[in-house]
Amino acid sequence: MQQIIRHRLVSKERLFLKVNGFVLIAAFLLSGCAGSGPVKNSKSTYRNGMVVTASPFASKVGLDILKKGGNAVDAAVAIQFALAVVYPNAGNIGGGGFMVYRAAAGETNTLDFREKAGAAASRDMYLDQSGAPIVDKSLYGPLASGIPGSVAGMVAAHQKYGKLPWAKLVEPAILLARKGFPLSAQQANELNGLAAQLQQLNPDGTALLKTGKWAPQDLLIQEELAGTLEQIRDHGKAGFYEGKVADQLIAEMKRGGGILTKSDLQQYEAVWRKAITGAYKQYQIITMPPPSSGGIALIQLLKSVEPYPLKRWGYQQDSTVQLMVEAERRVYADRATHLGDPDFYQVPTQGLMADQYVKDRMSSFNWSKASLSSAVKAGEPKGKEHEETTHFSIVDQAGNAVSVTTTLNGSYGAVVLVKGAGFLLNNEMDDFSVKPGAPNMYGLIGGEANAIAPGKRMLSSMTPCILEKDGKLFMVVGTPGGSTIITSVFQTILNVVEFDQNMQQAVSNKRFHHQWLPDLVYAEKGAIDSLTRLKLESKGYKIEPRGPMGRVDAILKTKDGSYQGGADPRGDDQWLGW
Ligand code: GLY
Numbered sequence: 001m002q003q004i005i006r007h008r009l010v011s012k013e014r015l016f017l018k019v020n021g022f023v024l025i026a027a028f029l030l031s032g033c034a035g036s037g038p039v040k041n042s043k044s045t046y047r048n049g050m051v052v053t054a055s056p057f058a059s060k061v062g063l064d065i066l067k068k069g070g071n072a073v074d075a076a077v078a079i080q081f082a083l084a085v086v087y088p089n090a091g092n093i094g095g096g097g098f099m100v101y102r103a104a105a106g107e108t109n110t111l112d113f114r115e116k117a118g119a120a121a122s123r124d125m126y127l128d129q130s131g132a133p134i135v136d137k138s139l140y141g142p143l144a145s146g147i148p149g150s151v152a153g154m155v156a157a158h159q160k161y162g163k164l165p166w167a168k169l170v171e172p173a174i175l176l177a178r179k180g181f182p183l184s185a186q187q188a189n190e191l192n193g194l195a196a197q198l199q200q201l202n203p204d205g206t207a208l209l210k211t212g213k214w215a216p217q218d219l220l221i222q223e224e225l226a227g228t229l230e231q232i233r234d235h236g237k238a239g240f241y242e243g244k245v246a247d248q249l250i251a252e253m254k255r256g257g258g259i260l261t262k263s264d265l266q267q268y269e270a271v272w273r274k275a276i277t278g279a280y281k282q283y284q285i286i287t288m289p290p291p292s293s294g295g296i297a298l299i300q301l302l303k304s305v306e307p308y309p310l311k312r313w314g315y316q317q318d319s320t321v322q323l324m325v326e327a328e329r330r331v332y333a334d335r336a337t338h339l340g341d342p343d344f345y346q347v348p349t350q351g352l353m354a355d356q357y358v359k360d361r362m363s364s365f366n367w368s369k370a371s372l373s374s375a376v377k378a379g380e381p382k383g384k385e386h387e388e389t390t391h392f393s394i395v396d397q398a399g400n401a402v403s404v405t406t407t408l409n410g411s412y413g414a415v416v417l418v419k420g421a422g423f424l425l426n427n428e429m430d431d432f433s434v435k436p437g438a439p440n441m442y443g444l445i446g447g448e449a450n451a452i453a454p455g456k457r458m459l460s461s462m463t464p465c466i467l468e469k470d471g472k473l474f475m476v477v478g479t480p481g482g483s484t485i486i487t488s489v490f491q492t493i494l495n496v497v498e499f500d501q502n503m504q505q506a507v508s509n510k511r512f513h514h515q516w517l518p519d520l521v522y523a524e525k526g527a528i529d530s531l532t533r534l535k536l537e538s539k540g541y542k543i544e545p546r547g548p549m550g551r552v553d554a555i556l557k558t559k560d561g562s563y564q565g566g567a568d569p570r571g572d573d574q575w576l577g578w
Contacts, residue, residue: 046577081173096149097406104399113153115146142258144427180219224422294463332516337378340449389480481550488550507566
């Protein structure tokens with residue numbers, strides 16, 4: 001089997017940062033010390049740590065923090081704020097996310113800083129008089145926004161595990177916002193494509209709009225965002241959820257018909273939750289519990305395929321793809337019915353992941369013929385109890401690992417920047433079942449478990465994940481991609497543990513995806529070779545081509561103890577090690 005690795009030429013970029021009066025020339029000699037595509041070989045020499053993010057600037061910020069003695073959580077905080085500046089389509093302070101943490105000694109924890117519905121939210125708030133969903137209402141403008149969780153999340157993470165002073169972690173983002181950073185070609189294109197909508201939803205203008213068109217290497221300067229980050233630097237959580245920034249956010253709500261109030265902001269808390277864990281062969285999966293559906297679904301997927309000889313069948317072979325697709329069909333059917341905010345709905349977590357339950361679910365498929373999604377309903381586990389997000393992975397010098405996925409939901413969220421504060425609002429309310437049974441922006445169907453309620457967290461697919469092998473750190477992985485997040489993480493893990501790919505190959509290789517409904521196998525070009533395609537189609541599988549799926553950023557700890565990065569060539573992603 002031929003591995004496909006896209007080669008990317010990365011230009012040398014220089015960023016001039018002014019830190020505490022000193023001019024710091026951060027030279028990004030990208031081709032020399034890091035890769036945004038292929039690794040040179042599988043024997044890297046990065047033993048002290050590594051960061052992988054969606055932006056070379058954010059990766060550099062994270063690596064600098066590690067080199068200054070910060071730990072993985074310090075680097076995560078600095079990266080989260082930097083991404084809000086340099087990757088505005090998903091990096092955020094106006095959104096939310098999840099963090100999975102594994103200390104070098106093995107202790108694990110997860111942090112839920114997912115957005116919540118405001119107190120004035122109601123089950124039918126996005127339906128018209130006939131009870132039909134008004135699609136744009138949960139997607140654009142302040143009404144689409146849940147209470148942001150990212151700033152509370154970073155404060156909580158720093159208070160529990162951080163080492164360096166808070167201000168030092170926010171400072172690089174302030175400098176990037178104030179001094180500007182050069183747009184990549186992809187970013188310039190995206191902003192040009194979004195210009196009309198930005199103009200319409202932000203009639204007074206925003207830093208993301210330019211007279212004329214953005215070109216690659218244009219500096220994006222975000223003065224208002226720098227001011228907001230200074231409030232956060234100086235006042236921590238109160239710098240965002242109270243005072244000037246909170247006033248600006250509430251004024252934006254009033255201008256655009258949103259419902260969030262000061263009391264919603266003041267009451268928001270990030271929550272530490274026990275990690276979801278599960279075994280796959282000699283690997284232990286440590287991942288996010290609900291309100292993410294990703295952790296449970298990932299473990300269900302791995303358990304579904306565990307009894308089968310994937311390694312012997314081989315990568316991309318028809319049996320391998322068929323088995324994975326049939327597992328995905330069943331797991332996404334379960335997701336639609338059983339997953340929601342555990343503070344509001346009794347999610348049957350252990351039942352869904354039970355060995356016998358997963359085995360029973362897989363017993364209904366037939367090798368000679370595709371199952372029909374219309375015939376696959378959610379199971380009955382015991383104990384009834386847009387596609388833009390971004391992921392980063394970090395390991396520090398001591399071996400502590402952090403896996404963070406964070407989001408505004410759609411690209412540029414609700415496409416509204418808070419006037420005067422310069423940050424984008426999320427459109428995470430669309431991740432609720434706006435009408436149980438109706439699909440959201442990713443075509444995902446949800447049930448009662450994920451109906452809108454005041455103060456409730458909307459279900460997510462984000463699957464930040466850490467793997468142990470024989471009790472030791474093995475991999476840090478995650479991705480954006482809406483409904484494709486779970487299957488992209490699943491495939492990346494199998495690429496390494498079953499098909500012996502190195503981290504970069506596992507990330508770069510093409511992906512496919514099934515999500516129960518619609519009953520289609522979505523495939524990137526090259527994900528399913530022509531012979532496999534013919535065999536699958538003859539059994540009734542419908543294969544639908546689609547564009548890039550996910551942007552996986554991952555770190556592998558190799559046998560010799562060094563770190564190997566996988567930065568997704570579908571974006572500007574970059575790993576940096578030292
Ligand atoms: N907004 C994408 C997710 O949370 O899954």
